[in-house]
Amino acid sequence: MDEIRVQTDDFSVADEYEACGAAAGLDCGAIATFIGLVRHADGDSKVEGLHLEHYPGMTEASIKNIIEDARNRWSLQHVRVVHRIGTLPAGSQIVLVVVASSHRPDAFAACEFIMDFLKTEAVFWKKEIRSDGELWIRSTSGDYERRDGWDDGVSSVGE
Amino acid sequence: MAINVKVNVLFFASLKEDLGVSEIELDVSDRAGRSDLLDSLTSELGSDCVSPLMAENVSIAVNRSIEKGEFVLKSGDEIAFLPPITGG
Numbered sequence: 001m002d003e004i005r006v007q008t009d010d011f012s013v014a015d016e017y018e019a020c021g022a023a024a025g026l027d028c029g030a031i032a033t034f035i036g037l038v039r040h041a042d043g044d045s046k047v048e049g050l051h052l053e054h055y056p057g058m059t060e061a062s063i064k065n066i067i068e069d070a071r072n073r074w075s076l077q078h079v080r081v082v083h084r085i086g087t088l089p090a091g092s093q094i095v096l097v098v099v100a101s102s103h104r105p106d107a108f109a110a111c112e113f114i115m116d117f118l119k120t121e122a123v124f125w126k127k128e129i130r131s132d133g134e135l136w137i138r139s140t141s142g143d144y145e146r147r148d149g150w151d152d153g154v155s156s157v158g159e
Numbered sequence: 160m161a162i163n164v165k166v167n168v169l170f171f172a173s174l175k176e177d178l179g180v181s182e183i184e185l186d187v188s189d190r191a192g193r194s195d196l197l198d199s200l201t202s203e204l205g206s207d208c209v210s211p212l213m214a215e216n217v218s219i220a221v222n223r224s225i226e227k228g229e230f231v232l233k234s235g236d237e238i239a240f241l242p243p244i245t246g247g
Contacts, residue, residue, distance in 0.1 A: 036247050053172050055239060058223040063246075083246060095247050115247055122246030125172030136173045139245045 002079040004063045006054050008086040011096050016080055024077040024100035032107035034115050036095040038088050046131040050094065052085040052124055059083075059123040066117040070099075073113070074106040081114065083124065113150055119143040161188040164234035168200065173242045177211045178204060191232045193219070216243050 003019070005011075013035060020031055038050045067079050080098040088094060097114050101107040120139045128135045163186045175181045187199045200208055211217070220239040221230050232238070 055169070055171060055220075055223070055241070058220060058239070061223065062244075118247040119245060121244070123241070123244050124246035125242065126245055127172070136242070137245060138243045143245070 002064075002067055003081070004060050004067070005082045006056075006059055006085055007082065008084065010084070010093055011082045013093075013096065016082060016096055016098050020078050020080055020098045020100050023080075027102050028077050028100050029102050030104040030107040031098060031100045032104070032111040033099075034095075034097045034111050035093055036115070038090050038092045038094055040090040042128060042130070042137075045128075047090050047128055048131060049087055049089045049092075049129045051087045051127040051129060051134075052083075052094070054083075054085050054125075055123050062121055062123045063118070066114055066121060069117070070110040070113050074101065074110045076101050076106060076110055079110070079114070081118070083118070083122070085124070087129070116143070116146045116150065120147045163187065164189045164191075164232070166196075166232055166234070166236045166238055168196075169237065169239040171239065171241055174211055174217065174240050178208055180204070187232055189233065192229055196232065196238065212240055214242075217241065 013033065017031065017033060021028065039047055041047055063081050067081065070076065070079065076099060078100040080096070082096040084094050095118065097111050099107045099111040099114070101110070120143050126137050128137055166185050166187055167182065168185050169182050170178050170180060183203060185199050185203060187195055197209065200212065218225050218241040220226065220241060222237055
């Protein structure tokens with residue numbers, strides 16, 4: 001059973017890594033992790049923090065869809081996605097992706113795939129709190145290029 | 160005479176800020192569609208809501224499922240207006 005959590009609280013990478021190892025099978029040979037952080041600057045603008053919102057139920061379903069698509073592509077033993085919401089100061093942890101597999105190629109690829117699709121398909125909204133104002137941010141053209149680089153992509157929630 | 164039903168409408172992120180409201184209960188005619196919904200919202204929130212809600216990059220979800228085409232509403236449905244999403 002994979003783990004999907006959306007929470008205001010911070011997460012412990014060590015705890016999630018340990019839980020992943022416990023949930024993965026005996027032939028688990030690779031665990032890839034990714035941690036996303038709130039940048040201190042975006043271009044020339046100083047970023048003081050990030051405000052994140054979600055749509056309870058739909059957000060978790062969108063993450064589940066992304067993980068299912070990753071599971072259809074690679075052999076994965078366990079996946080954990082923890083995504084924070086609320087107001088997070090610069091430097092905070094935002095998101096954690098942990099993927100366990102028998103071998104490293106599948107773990108690396110699936111971890112990257114899940115992050116690329118979280119950027120464009122997961123139901124979250126992010127507002128940068130800058131020293132010169134606030135700005136709702138969107139997926140960048142680079143985010144879409146990375147998503148589209150994975151051949152065919154996943155279906156959006158409800159489609 | 161048309162029967163009215165109650166639906167719940169949610170607004171997120173920039174839309175919530177633009178409209179100054181996050182959630183409203185709305186009376187719509189039973190089996191109301193996309194344009195009926197917009198008419199009811201205009202009556203409730205004023206004509207200024209039309210432009211942000213109908214923006215090309217705003218998606219509508221009915222009961223947490225994105226609806227790109229026409230839809231038919233029933234009592235208790237939850238409609239959400241979603242500005243562009245981004246996670247990670």
